[in-house]
Amino acid sequence: MAVFDALLELADDHLILGHRLSEWCGHAPMLEEDLAMPNMGLDLIGTARTLYDHAGKLEGKGRSEDDLAYLRGEREYRNCLLVERPNEDFAHTMLRQFYFAAFMRPYWLAALNSTDEVVRGVAGKAEKEMAYHIRHAGEWVIRLGDGTEESAARIRDAVEALHIYVDELFDSSDAAQEAEAAGLLPVRADLRATWDRTVAEVFAEALLEQPTAAYAQRGGRQGIHNETLGHLLAEMQVVHRAHPGARW
């Protein structure tokens, strides 16, 4: 079912990145960021929950948001590769967040015109939250790039490492294309110019050069993931799988 699959891809992006941010909880370089990153993670996980719930209802097989989040394996997850990249250091985490938010903000703005009422509802909240994420992560990209020798080297490393995962953001799977044709979701490729502009503005201030990727790494939408996703899912799902249906 194309609509279900397309919503699942979107929800997976949000859950996986939200979980990655939650991994910083208690480990951030300063208290403010220890609050900021889980807070941003909450926004993403909240969005994922509504999308899973909606997808499950449209599928009509009685699968709940928990079933979809906790009982699918690595190959069934359809998130793009960018969001599953490990946190590495603070520069990697902030750049990943900036790249994702710079994509999702125009995405949700366009989704305000979706033919689906739930998608419109999610978009109304998420576009504002994504603007906040762009600002927060973008300020850090600038601060690190225009900071010390060490911080500039780290953000340059992050750009180098993450750039190959950017193109996949703008790819639409067959399922997404169907949902896009039905007016349910925005056309991903159309958002490229806006993303490029946002990144160019911040990179100029951050004294960073726009890299050109030698190739683009893809596969997430087909369930072909990096080895790190399995570890993430194992940690996220272990309690639910060990105690199915447990409540507290």
Add this chain to the structure above:
Amino acid sequence: MTVCWQGSAEAAWEAAAAVPDPEVPCVTVADLGILRWVRVEDGVAVAGVTPTYSGCPAVLAIELAVEAALREAGFEARIERVLTPPWTTDWITDEGREKLREYGIAPPVKSSGSIRSLFGEVTVACPKCGSTDTEKLSEFGSTACKAHYRCCACAEPFDYFKCI
């Protein structure tokens, strides 16, 4: 009959509207504008509740509290989660804003939705002394909906209810 029904809907609204926000207990769900409506349908009180942020961890607690308040008032109760139109800080009532200030939380600068309020520098007045000589310490405060500030005039650290 009509009179009785109207009375019921009013009683249901009053019961639900009095529920305090779990994270900011100085204001009620009605003050914050997250209780959208209460209808009585076939004897069941249905309350429309909207989340502030997508991931607001208090959503479930709020829904349960509203449901409990309606039951306490003698209704069978059901909650409907309302996503559209999305909540913004403009839904906070004037009374709610005043209560926030008295509680020590700077209320959101008015008129959200404009990109300026999100990206531009906003002037936040200290809820203690009223001075606008304040500085932002952290974009993210004690809860998802607040940022952390400090008053440079009276040195009071305070939360600012972010404008979205």
